[in-house]
Amino acid sequence: MKQRSLTPFALPLFALPLLACCSPGPTSSSGDAATADDSDCGSAMSDGASDAAPAPSFPNDPLTTVTSDGGKLRLTAWTSPAQPPSRGMITVKLLATDASSNAPVDGLVLDIVPVMPSMGHGTPVEPTVMAEGGGVYVASNVDLFMAGLWDLNVSISGAVTDTAVVPIDVQ
Numbered sequence: 001m002k003q004r005s006l007t008p009f010a011l012p013l014f015a016l017p018l019l020a021c022c023s024p025g026p027t028s029s030s031g032d033a034a035t036a037d038d039s040d041c042g043s044a045m046s047d048g049a050s051d052a053a054p055a056p057s058f059p060n061d062p063l064t065t066v067t068s069d070g071g072k073l074r075l076t077a078w079t080s081p082a083q084p085p086s087r088g089m090i091t092v093k094l095l096a097t098d099a100s101s102n103a104p105v106d107g108l109v110l111d112i113v114p115v116m117p118s119m120g121h122g123t124p125v126e127p128t129v130m131a132e133g134g135g136v137y138v139a140s141n142v143d144l145f146m147a148g149l150w151d152l153n154v155s156i157s158g159a160v161t162d163t164a165v166v167p168i169d170v171q
Contacts, residue, residue, distance in 0.1 A: 056080035056091040056138075067099055068156065068164040074099050075154065077166050086171050087147050092127075092139040094154075094166070104135025107159035112139050115151050144170045 058078040065076040076095040079085045092112075096105045112127045125143040132138055144150050152166040 056093075056140075058093050059083050062095075064167065066164055066166055068154075068162040070162040071099055072160050072162045073097065073105060073156065073164065074102070075164050075166060077152075077168070079168065082171075084169055084171055085144060087145055088143070089125075090142050090144060092142050092152065092166075092168075094137045094139065096135045096137060096156075105159060106131065106133060106135060108137065108156055109158045110137050110139070111155040111157075112142070113153045113155075114142060114144060115153055116144075116146060116148060117151055118148060119146065144168065147171060 058080050062076045062078050063083050065074060067074050074097045076097070078093040080091045080093070082090075094110065096108055096110075097103060098105055108131070110129045112129060114123045114127065116122070123143040123145065125141050127139040127142045129137055129139045139152075142152070147170050150168045150170055152168060154164040154166060156162045156164065
């Protein structure tokens, strides 16, 4: 059986920054390698200012509006980066309003579980929901990895206790 040998060109591209970062640094005038503590290697790979993702932008018109199962709230949804979304990781903005007065509702805790009913599965990634005030809640890390109809099963607690299903048709 013929053995294959790796050439320097077979090194995955994603490893190159790591090698550059963690390789010996510049030398001093005496020829000795300059020293750096181990934390320098991580700083070249992860500079908080440069790695920060831009804030998602949402279109003016919502994707959908649903009334919660108990009829207490109305949830209006927008998606980013596209609407309707393509498969993959998305961000969802939800506006929670009182179903009778239409006033924004703050003080909620939203637990979101994406489910694809036709396939009988969810997603391995748990969305993170942050309250932004004015009844706005933003869910990041919403992994809708297949095209088709997904339901965001929303459990609501805090100022109001209820549930809702927000359908999202992924392109």
